Amino acid sequence: MKNIYLVPLILTIFSLAVIAIALQLDTSPEMIVGDSMQARSFPIFLMILKLILIGILSFQFYKNSPKPIALEKYHTWGSMFLFLLFYLLTVYTDMFIGIFVVIFLMSILWGERRIWVAFLTATITPGLVFLLFDYVLKIRFPRGILMNLYYG
Amino acid sequence: MFEQAISAMASVVVDPYLLGLIFATTILGVIIGVLPGLGATTGAALLLPFTLTMDPVHAIAVLATIYVSATFAGSITAILINTPGTSAAAATTFDGYPLAQKGEAGRALGIAVISSTVGGIFSVLILCFAAPLLARVAYEFRSPEYFALTVFGLSMLASISAGGAVKNLIGGIFGVWLSTIGAERVTGIERFMFGNYELYEGLHFVPIFIGLFAISELLVQSKTVNKIVNTVSMKAVKLPTLEDYKKIWKTILRSCGIGTFIGVLPAEGATVASMIGYSEARRWSKNKKEFGKGSIEGIAGAEAANNAATGGAMVPTMVLGIPGSGTTAIILVGLMVHGLRPGVYLFTEQVEKVYQIFGSMFVANVMFMLMGLYAAKLFARVSLVPTQILWPIVFALSVIGAYAFQGQLLDVWLALIFGVIGFFARRHGFSVAPIAVGLILGEMVETNLQHSLKMFDGAWWMILTQPLALMFLVFAFLGLCGPMIFSWITKQKD
Numbered sequence: 256m257k258n259i260y261l262v263p264l265i266l267t268i269f270s271l272a273v274i275a276i277a278l279q280l281d282t283s284p285e286m287i288v289g290d291s292m293q294a295r296s297f298p299i300f301l302m303i304l305k306l307i308l309i310g311i312l313s314f315q316f317y318k319n320s321p322k323p324i325a326l327e328k329y330h331t332w333g334s335m336f337l338f339l340l341f342y343l344l345t346v347y348t349d350m351f352i353g354i355f356v357v358i359f360l361m362s363i364l365w366g367e368r369r370i371w372v373a374f375l376t377a378t379i380t381p382g383l384v385f386l387l388f389d390y391v392l393k394i395r396f397p398r399g400i401l402m403n404l405y406y407g
Numbered sequence: 408m409f410e411q412a413i414s415a416m417a418s419v420v421v422d423p424y425l426l427g428l429i430f431a432t433t434i435l436g437v438i439i440g441v442l443p444g445l446g447a448t449t450g451a452a453l454l455l456p457f458t459l460t461m462d463p464v465h466a467i468a469v470l471a472t473i474y475v476s477a478t479f480a481g482s483i484t485a486i487l488i489n490t491p492g493t494s495a496a497a498a499t500t501f502d503g504y505p506l507a508q509k510g511e512a513g514r515a516l517g518i519a520v521i522s523s524t525v526g527g528i529f530s531v532l533i534l535c536f537a538a539p540l541l542a543r544v545a546y547e548f549r550s551p552e553y554f555a556l557t558v559f560g561l562s563m564l565a566s567i568s569a570g571g572a573v574k575n576l577i578g579g580i581f582g583v584w585l586s587t588i589g590a591e592r593v594t595g596i597e598r599f600m601f602g603n604y605e606l607y608e609g610l611h612f613v614p615i616f617i618g619l620f621a622i623s624e625l626l627v628q629s630k631t632v633n634k635i636v637n638t639v640s641m642k643a644v645k646l647p648t649l650e651d652y653k654k655i656w657k658t659i660l661r662s663c664g665i666g667t668f669i670g671v672l673p674a675e676g677a678t679v680a681s682m683i684g685y686s687e688a689r690r691w692s693k694n695k696k697e698f699g700k701g702s703i704e705g706i707a708g709a710e711a712a713n714n715a716a717t718g719g720a721m722v723p724t725m726v727l728g729i730p731g732s733g734t735t736a737i738i739l740v741g742l743m744v745h746g747l748r749p750g751v752y753l754f755t756e757q758v759e760k761v762y763q764i765f766g767s768m769f770v771a772n773v774m775f776m777l778m779g780l781y782a783a784k785l786f787a788r789v790s791l792v793p794t795q796i797l798w799p800i801v802f803a804l805s806v807i808g809a810y811a812f813q814g815q816l817l818d819v820w821l822a823l824i825f826g827v828i829g830f831f832a833r834r835h836g837f838s839v840a841p842i843a844v845g846l847i848l849g850e851m852v853e854t855n856l857q858h859s860l861k862m863f864d865g866a867w868w869m870i871l872t873q874p875l876a877l878m879f880l881v882f883a884f885l886g887l888c889g890p891m892i893f894s895w896i897t898k899q900k901d
Contacts (some may be wrong), residue, residue: 262835266577273584276599283594290865291857294591294598298584305580312573324834330629331830338823341806345816354806358799365632365795376796380803392460394811 259320263313270302270309277302333364349399354381412535415759416766419468428465429767432472433774439473440480441786442797445624446494447477448733448840452620453801455613455737455744456808463745464760468767470738475717475768476775478677479523482710483783486515495677495716498685498709506701517647518703519710520779522659526711527772529663530670530718535765537671541726542754550858551870555879557852560729562883563672564841572887575841578832582845583852585610592850593857605817612740614809614818615825615846619839620733621805622826625798627833632794647703655707658688666712670719677713677720677732684712718768725749725761728851733840736847 280295337357344353355377362373388394396402419425432454439450450473458466481496486503499519506515548556564579565572588599589609600606662684669680688708689698698705721738723729728749730736742749753761778786809822829839863869870876 273599280598281596283596287594289861290863291593291860294594294596297853297856298587298598301580301584301587305577305584308573308577308580312577315571315573321836327630327834328632330632331626334626334629335827338827342820342823345819350806350810350816350819354803358803361799361802362795365629365798367793367795372796376799380800384803384807387457388807388811392457392811395814396810397816 258323259316260313263309263316266309266312267306270305273302274299330365334361337361337364345397345399349401350397351381351385351401352399354384411758412762415762416535416769419763419766419770425465425468425763425767426770429468429472429770430774432469433476433771433778436473436476436771437480437483437775437778437786440477440496441483442792445477445797445801446481447474448737449620449624449801450477451734451737451741452616453804453808455616455741456811458741459744459812463742463747464763464767466745467738467741467747467764468771470741471721471764471768472771474734474738475527475714475771478714478717479520479527479710479775479779480786481713482519482523482706483516483779483786486519486706487512495681495713496709497678498681498713499706501685501699501709502697502702502705505699506703506706509701511701514647514651514703515701515706516783517780518651518655518706520776520783521647521652522655522662522707522710523714523779524772524776525659526663526666526713526715527717527775528769530667530715531765531769531772532718533667534718534721534768535762538722538726538761539754541722542751545726546751546755548751548875549873550855550862551873551876552879554852554855554859554870555873555876555883556727556729557848557855559879559883559886560723560727560848561845561852562886564844565887571836574837576887578837578839578841579845582842582847583849585615585842585846586849587853592854603817605815609850610821610846611812611818612843612846613744613812614822616737616740616843617805617809618822618825619829619843620737621801622822623829623833623839625801625805626826626830628794628798651703655704658691658704658707659711661687661691662708662711663715666715667719669712670716671722677716680716680719681709681713684715685709714772721768725753725764726751730844730847733843736840736843739847 277295277298280293282293282295337360340360341353341357344356358380359373359377362376363370367373385396389396395406398406419429435454436447436450439445440447451470454469454473458469461469478495481491481494482499482503485491485496485499486507489500489504491497491500503515503519506512561579561583564575586609588606590597590600590607597607665684665687666677666680669683670677685705685708688704689695689702692698692702692704694702694704720730720732720735724735724739725742726749728739730739739749742753747753747757747760805822805826806819809818810816812818829842832839832842859870860867871880
């Protein structure tokens with residue numbers, strides 16, 4: 256199978272999975288639903304519509320093969336990895352530690368050669384954002400190592 | 408009503424806090440518009456969480472100001488560095504950059520500023536008159552009409568962006584499906600929650616939009632790291648002369664009409680308007696040969712049209728709750744978050760607030776004119792901020808903005824997940840705007856379908872017996888199948 260059909264294939268699998276899950280949903284008694292529709296009907300209808308469109312898309316791809324897409328550079332994959340790192344740091348340490356580390360590493364990853372500039376950006380940005388949200392907008396941030404020190 | 412509208416609009420000018428807010432937001436909007444990649448939609452998505460604690464009028468004024476000022480500001484970099492700050496300014500590069508290369512960057516910027524201001528103000532005036540009239544028509548709407556209208560809005564997704572009709576519709580359906588996550592509104596049955604009760608009330612728009620527009624853009628920008636841009640040196644800001652304005656006033660007026668009309672159509676926005684405004688300017692020009700080499704008519708045609716589209720796009724958003732673009736989808740979310748229900752009731756029960764919002768848009772247009780004329784050179788320098796500094800800051804604003812909406816970490820994870828989904832969608836030619844619009848319209852379409860079925864005792868075909876509903880469904884059919892039918896007819900004739 257050609258690579259061009261990978262996207263339609265993934266979309267088809269997704270649609271079929273949604274239909275399978277929707278079929279497992281509870282049904283409501285007739286007296287509640289009345290002449291309207293069950294909770295599962297609308298998502299199933301949507302996915303059938305989507306499958307038809309995927310069929311048309313595949314036909315379009317068959318007629319005119321889309322241009323191959325070049326694989327992204329390490330900056331993109333690295334940035335996605337930093338999202339994962341942010342998740343881990345937020346869950347196990349503190350959200351602001353996560354933001355600091357991600358900003359610092361992302362600046363370096365994207366080509367910043369001056370370590371002190373990356374460090375200042377990573378320090379000042381979360382600091383200013385914290386002050387704005389905490390003092391002005393009165394947002395309470397999730398507890399972590401730093402927030403426990405701050406909130407007590 | 409008229410007096411109430413005028414006094415509400417005038418109240419903006421005597422509210423120093425609101426004026427200050429519009430002034431600060433206009434500066435921010437111009438900076439956002441100047442920065443390649445950031446644009447009005449990403450800017451509005453990032454600013455939405457900041458508006459949560461504001462008064463509703465102030466909040467929507469901030470979002471609307473970002474919309475109009477960033478749409479204009481895209482032209483600054485389009486003229487100076489041949490890189491449109493927003494997609495709506497792409498047509499401005501055709502003549503703006505060549506004129507700047509001739510050493511007349513100030514003249515090009517002046518034409519762009521004046522054309523944008525006239526376009527913006529014209530469309531706000533049309534908005535003031537057209538929106539209440541449309542609201543009066545919409546007063547007659549019941550569930551079948553609303554259902555048909557949302558189907559029409561969804562059908563227009565086919566042309567919302569350059570991704571191609573089928574891809575856009577797939578994105579739109581995905582968005583509508585996302586709206587089904589959570590407890591079903593009539594029966595309370597949990598759908599696609601997988602035991603996660605934070606999703607009981609469904610996916611909230613704010614984190615999803617931050618993910619789709621801001622985080623996905625961050626990943627797209629990561630592909631352009633180390634890209635070198637050519638800058639034009641702007642020696643002196645020599646503004647356009649009276650002769651220049653005499654040459655372009657007809658073009659500006661024509662583009663005002665084109666832009667406003669295209670803006671009103673669901674799913675058609677500033678980008679399409681500027682392209683048509685530019686091509687019409689060329690078609691009607693006596694100096695066609697100048698186009699592409701620095702024609703001031705070309706700049707005026709594109710810029711007046713793209714800013715005229717901003718006011719036009721607010722008409723279906725505020726009157727019918729049908730957003731026409733990513734930015735208006737965010738403004739619609741802003742309205743809903745602040746308890747301003749878009750639709751007829753907004754124009755009958757909250758008229759004052761509506762006209763204050765319109766007044767704010769009017770003031771924003773005047774403010775960006777002053778900034779554009781006197782500080783464009785300064786703002787252009789902002790575009791030189793290195794991407795390796797700018798985008799990590801956008802990341803911080805995105806995650807904290809997503810968290811601030813409800814104080815839930817789940818929203819942060821959703822923003823990141825939808826950022827990655829948005830990136831892969833865009834990588835394969837699917838635009839994210841149809842997903843956003845589908846998510847907003849999804850609830851409307853399902854709820855109104857349910858109500859219609861109850862109204863007609865399950866006989867769905869009775870929807871077709873309602874004249875307005877039938878009209879919208881015919882429009883939807885023509886919108887989807889019209890181009891195919893017309894091309895088939897043309898082929899048969901040939």
